[in-house]
Amino acid sequence: MDDPVELMKKFYIDESLDTALYSYLSKLEGDPSLKENVKKLSEMEAKHAKFWRDLIEKSGGKAPTVKPSRLRLALIKIIKKLLGTGMVASLLEMGENNAIKKYFDFYKNYKLTDEERTELSRIIVDEIEHERLFYETKKRFNVGNVRDFVLGMNDGLVEILGAVTGLSAVYVYAPRIVGVSGLIVGIAGALSMGIGAFISVRSQRQINESIKERLEILFTVSPERARKEFIDRLIESGLPEEAANQISKELKEDAIVDFLIEEVSENEVRAAFYTGIAYLMGVAFPVLPYFLAKSSIIALPFSVLLAATALGVVGSVISLISGISVRRKVTEMVATGIGAAFLSYLFGRLMEAIFHISAL
Numbered sequence: 001m002d003d004p005v006e007l008m009k010k011f012y013i014d015e016s017l018d019t020a021l022y023s024y025l026s027k028l029e030g031d032p033s034l035k036e037n038v039k040k041l042s043e044m045e046a047k048h049a050k051f052w053r054d055l056i057e058k059s060g061g062k063a064p065t066v067k068p069s070r071l072r073l074a075l076i077k078i079i080k081k082l083l084g085t086g087m088v089a090s091l092l093e094m095g096e097n098n099a100i101k102k103y104f105d106f107y108k109n110y111k112l113t114d115e116e117r118t119e120l121s122r123i124i125v126d127e128i129e130h131e132r133l134f135y136e137t138k139k140r141f142n143v144g145n146v147r148d149f150v151l152g153m154n155d156g157l158v159e160i161l162g163a164v165t166g167l168s169a170v171y172v173y174a175p176r177i178v179g180v181s182g183l184i185v186g187i188a189g190a191l192s193m194g195i196g197a198f199i200s201v202r203s204q205r206q207i208n209e210s211i212k213e214r215l216e217i218l219f220t221v222s223p224e225r226a227r228k229e230f231i232d233r234l235i236e237s238g239l240p241e242e243a244a245n246q247i248s249k250e251l252k253e254d255a256i257v258d259f260l261i262e263e264v265s266e267n268e269v270r271a272a273f274y275t276g277i278a279y280l281m282g283v284a285f286p287v288l289p290y291f292l293a294k295s296s297i298i299a300l301p302f303s304v305l306l307a308a309t310a311l312g313v314v315g316s317v318i319s320l321i322s323g324i325s326v327r328r329k330v331t332e333m334v335a336t337g338i339g340a341a342f343l344s345y346l347f348g349r350l351m352e353a354i355f356h357i358s359a360l
Contacts, residue, residue, distance in 0.1 A: 001179030004110045005061040007051050008288075012195035014099065016066035018042075024073055028080060065216065100127045108244055121246045128247070150314065152193055152275035156282025158337045160186050160343035161307040164286050168296035169348030175299045185282030194276030201268040285310050287305050304341055311337050 022042035029035040055065040103124050112120065164182040171177045219226045228246050234244035285306040293299035315330040 005056060005059050007106060007242065008056045009064055012052035012063055015045050015052060015064050017068055019044040019045040019049055020068040024078065030079060044126055051119055051123060055238045081360045100124060103127065117169050117219065121243045125247050144314055149274045149278040152278030153282040154314065156186060156189065156192060156279035157285055157307050157310055157342055161286040161303065162340040163336055164290060165304055165341040166348035168300045168343035169345050172296050175290040175293050175296045178296050179287050182283065186287065187279060190276040190279040194272040194280045197275040198268045198272035201271045211312060236329055304338065308334050309339055
């Protein structure tokens, strides 16, 4: 296991940074009710930071000095202006999800007094309540459509990069054939993604409505049974039974329902539109060089470079705002994209060798 004091220091740093972040967001926010909610989040995170600082000092350590990143704050301000409060909430939620899991693990694996264990369980409840606030904010600002846009663009980049890379091995001296083929595949993919998003959102809403209706009936006729289901879900996620029971006692009925089932607030037509358009935008990056270069071999590195740059930028923004590792996220996104392109190129060469097809 990791050194508990070092883990406490990491938790303290995260909570201190979040305190400063939410305080900064509350100053930027113009909506009075949302401004007040974000301010409360900042105060709550400050209490969490104090808990970890006290625990560090009690264990004989010294709490580190924490200074917020100016780059992170500047990015949050830019994204809030360009994409709105909902997108910021969606990205911040990723960091909160990580915090809940880490605190669960610490609760399970490290020695704490009864008082400390009770306080940590309250902090975990706070983090779950954070998720609820983020969900309500995302629902209010239709952030699901921004998510559809990001995912659609990412899919278009990776899939079409793989397609044009594979075709480059066959049509070495006919880059426009590769470019046109990439566009055709891209349009077909955009239609497929749009239809898929439409069906997915509509189906999920229908399923969730059915489950929510069942839970509401269950809370009416047997609230104990509904809370038991909630406790079982927490235990399945790795939380000890004692902590699960404590959280169940402190959360209200509507918070439990929201935890067990996330309401689908997206409009399926809008989700399909955003996904399809974003996919086509992603197609543009790997395809463009094939309309400008004299050969596919010349176009290929520029296609990979443009796609990798776009993936890196998206990954960097997501990482900086959500508080997760920039290097890890960017490496993950770029490596998967480049890896798919490399395998597609090898497959193209294999097809060319087997069937002896090429364009001179």
